[in-house]
Amino acid sequence: MSSDIGHKLKISVFGQSHGRAIGVVIDGLPAGEAIDEEALYTFMSRRAPGGALATKRKEADRPVILSGLMDGVTAGSPLCAVIENTDVRSGDYVNLADVPRPSHADYTARMRYGEAVDMRGSGHFSGRLTAPLCIAGGIAKQLLSRRGIFVGAHLLCVGGASDEPFPLLPTRELFDGVARKPLPVLSDAAGARMEDEIEQARAEADSVGGVIECAAIGLPAGIGSPMFDGIENRLAAALFGIPAVKGVEFGAGFAAAKMRGSEHNDPYIVENGRLRTAKNDAGGIIGGITTGMPVVLRCAMKPTPSISQPQRSVRLSTMEPEELVIKGRHDPCVALRAVPVVEAVTAFTILDILLEENDHGAF
Amino acid sequence: MSSDIGHKLKISVFGQSHGRAIGVVIDGLPAGEAIDEEALYTFMSRRAPGGALATKRKEADRPVILSGLMDGVTAGSPLCAVIENTDVRSGDYVNLADVPRPSHADYTARMRYGEAVDMRGSGHFSGRLTAPLCIAGGIAKQLLSRRGIFVGAHLLCVGGASDEPFPLLPTRELFDGVARKPLPVLSDAAGARMEDEIEQARAEADSVGGVIECAAIGLPAGIGSPMFDGIENRLAAALFGIPAVKGVEFGAGFAAAKMRGSEHNDPYIVENGRLRTAKNDAGGIIGGITTGMPVVLRCAMKPTPSISQPQRSVRLSTMEPEELVIKGRHDPCVALRAVPVVEAVTAFTILDILLEENDHGAF
Amino acid sequence: MSSDIGHKLKISVFGQSHGRAIGVVIDGLPAGEAIDEEALYTFMSRRAPGGALATKRKEADRPVILSGLMDGVTAGSPLCAVIENTDVRSGDYVNLADVPRPSHADYTARMRYGEAVDMRGSGHFSGRLTAPLCIAGGIAKQLLSRRGIFVGAHLLCVGGASDEPFPLLPTRELFDGVARKPLPVLSDAAGARMEDEIEQARAEADSVGGVIECAAIGLPAGIGSPMFDGIENRLAAALFGIPAVKGVEFGAGFAAAKMRGSEHNDPYIVENGRLRTAKNDAGGIIGGITTGMPVVLRCAMKPTPSISQPQRSVRLSTMEPEELVIKGRHDPCVALRAVPVVEAVTAFTILDILLEENDHGAF
């Protein structure tokens, strides 16, 4: 198992949903950076459940920073932050072990770790592990914003309901506005349609997938490397670490496959004496290297696999078919709460890449 | 710059399109494996240009193995293979340096490496660098097939023309059949439509994008790890190293975003005493770990950026707008030749993951 | 800063001596391994101060495991263990910031992290950070011993007083016997001379260096790789992470430089039908790969830099010479408490190497 990532900024996530605590170690933060714990908590609250659209479980999820700070400032040493698990009800998950939930990691975990390992409550695969990702990303966002780099995301679609995409040149204010909404969308009308999709899925004991669009602005041109160390490689390697992500695309992405070069190519223009492209189908990255335009990516999130409808499965001990009914409370649309998680993972990956360009915090 | 990838099987690619040679070092091949150089060359020929649909440049592209073999068998030491550059005509690229080609890496490379670096002929960004990837992948395919694991790919779509997707349980014979076709598709009727798309683009001095679908069969369940070391993370990190890839998805991928859980979840069934899923929207991977079903992925390829139509760009030395006309020969659809490249990258990544599970070649 | 190490078994250490807690995340432990927390604590007690020969500070140092276990058994997910800091008296270190202590990391840390970083109490450089190393190593020792692999160490010399070296074939019982002694030596007479050296140094407000010899038995032949991934490379890279280590040697080590080949070469012999070498000047490693003989290494530990004698330094703010007198309590011989630390680092490095050979715990 490998729950760590990063070259200069190394993120190591730990915890199971049913253990004492979950958390993260962040190694490689530059020294001398003030960390605003309240702002971090505000950011993390965006992924916390609570609205009518999300699960009813309560999670305080306030991280406690055990190391790495002195008087609120990074000391150059690894930062460890933990969140206690206070609301563990593994009873909800009893008896799942022998009958794997379809499209859930029960079966693959059993094949990987053996029968001895009890995967009730989803163990290390739990969506709850996205909280430590948000700690790391929330801190990264603070460092980035201090350098004029901002990361924002919104729900681009839920089932059949679609938000408008980010404009060509999104602003920090746009990101902030979206982040303050209960449903992180650009168009509130679209948001209302998404709520309908989610409520309808919930009413039918079902779930629904979605797409999250994320952008990073303020990155200079010339960051990244070709081939295996490009911005796309690095971001994709991290983003697929978010549970339920099944696709990642940049710029025009899969739509580019249907385009002509004359349509897809981004013409260079000069505006206010600076070079930029007239549009951004490249998503801000060519040859693995930033163009200076916004980095734009999209993550496809599958529907929550835990649905309350009866499902076909197999009892592993007998290899007999068995109808499975999953109890417990589950988000009907994981994409909703994953919006700040995509921001977080994008932010710490970009910070890692920037720190590689110039270590010691002076980037 | 980082042109290497892999944990146990390390691939280090070198070469520019205008240098003496291009090649690859493969470190970590198990000892005692026979390498069939003819089969390797046959595999590599699949990416070579030559058909009416591809570029007219001649490339012998026969690799010479400098180290790592004894009497045709791997010795446990790193294998280095090189391909000489015999047909270098950088004159075709003269004068591009100061006027960057839209959606090509000229500008980003200049911002990354400085003006001193002449990026004519695309340097290390060249599609020609996919030949060394095919050496590594072709060798990996030989080791995998010996263990009952097969990797195949086909053109799923070109512009508006679409092939049928792989069936639920593709076979080695299916892969072999596709690989022998001049146009690697399942449906020859679809192939004819794709050829039309490509020819039409060429006739209009344009290019067109495409999607490649790739599958790996024979992988046991329980391979991989959650979070950042999952099969999806590893494959995506490698696949985005192929020039022109702008999106990677697994299983239902972006289509999952529009699905309900009841539609997307893969029910478990028993067939001939063995567990499998009734369908495979997971693409053979749940929680980063193989289910035992085929691993299925798709790569979106952007249209070739080098088109002969006049394009808007900027002369960097004066920051004045300039119309650019690109000369030289270019594939109108890079997706076509990239089919074996996607296979290759998928193969060496899977071999790397399997070697990590059990080193010393006895996996 | 990089406080993590390991390929399959990844150790990420966090904490400063003056923070809330110190600890470690261990990623990659095979699932299904029982962890004996009492045995772990017993092991850790060996590095705790307390005897007349060590510092008087009290440290409970009992680790709390936050994640990674279910009912005392590893779950395959990362294990995080923390130790609270209860006896922080940074006042002892006040005013050191501007006058760096000779041969201490004050000055280098300031140059690395900037003036803003207060290095009082030694921050992340503290010897206290060896406690998390012992958590990781103590757990690794439990897994190794279950597979017939045992790691032991002793003080080989302190100043001018020398213990006898390990015999050619040390046993588990020998390791256990040494570990139970207040002073971990083979010869108690030598131990008494070492105590005299240490007491004399303390009485003279001074400190003294030492050498630790460590051996690992039970490793099969054929583990490791040539060049940069050999057993020696891996162990040295980890052992130099222990504060105060200034040299690492294997087998005859520096003595080999004075030897003839005819004297140094280890003849092969057969004993009870098994191959071994008649002596072990190779320290169990040839060409980076184990021979099957005990792995034997030695670490040179410099004298504790914090001595109470007046020392010459410079006030950085004025660049004027200043005589420095260090207050606070300090071990006169760090080598003494470092014996289990060397064992720990050796153990987790060997476990990491073995896990690479065969993942999934079935090595």
Next chain:
Amino acid sequence: MSSDIGHKLKISVFGQSHGRAIGVVIDGLPAGEAIDEEALYTFMSRRAPGGALATKRKEADRPVILSGLMDGVTAGSPLCAVIENTDVRSGDYVNLADVPRPSHADYTARMRYGEAVDMRGSGHFSGRLTAPLCIAGGIAKQLLSRRGIFVGAHLLCVGGASDEPFPLLPTRELFDGVARKPLPVLSDAAGARMEDEIEQARAEADSVGGVIECAAIGLPAGIGSPMFDGIENRLAAALFGIPAVKGVEFGAGFAAAKMRGSEHNDPYIVENGRLRTAKNDAGGIIGGITTGMPVVLRCAMKPTPSISQPQRSVRLSTMEPEELVIKGRHDPCVALRAVPVVEAVTAFTILDILLEENDHGAF
């Protein structure tokens, strides 16, 4: 097997002594650096055999650069350089396979790679593989010297004959002077004694060990990181990749174990307005971070294991004792030719560390 090392500057070595060619890929060289191939070849000649003191085999060892340069200047893409094997006489090694040479990697390689692998001529373990290390190090030295950083080494002892150590502040001129001598020593009288030692060993069909001292000057203070990413960890991890190295120490090294703190600690002084230490028992590194004083290290080299005297071994196929007589030509003292190799490995490791501090070549 892992023959690669480095974070930003990645070195991947390939080749066996009996293959077509040996070589190295260097990934991560900053773009825009002129490479002087003649100077590189001059550096490499220092490790080439030829003098009366070394083996009689002829090796041209002139590297051919296949990629990574344009008009003699680094292009930012990986540099691959190869050396053809022209003088392969594996017949000399026939019949060694079944009777392992004492203290040679024959046996461990067989246990690691299996019987199928013919290790005649030492395969990838050969001392000949130090030539690619010298290519990488020779190029690194050119980049470092351009930035005022110089690396030099000398033979500190051979058997019982010792050179004087480097002075407290060695200069570039001192390094250059030593490099031009046939025997790289400070004191020619000491050199004459070393030659006697080597000649006597050769005359007695024996070999002899040695110690190499290496220093790097011009490094600023504040480079490196504590714990596992310190200068000592990085250098040791690389230096143990040189065949025959059995010990690595920094500054006072093992001598520090016999010292008091009052003797070992380096007082800070001010000279010409700049801080330095009055002596340098720390070897220029405290807490893993440079002090600004010269980095000083020593490598212990074991005697060449291939000696012509009869030796005790075992025929593996029968497990019967057998007297072994090794034919072929062998250096009686590998330490002699290893002097530039230690420089090379030190140089590329330091360049790697500096590039991490500030990527893009502008360090």
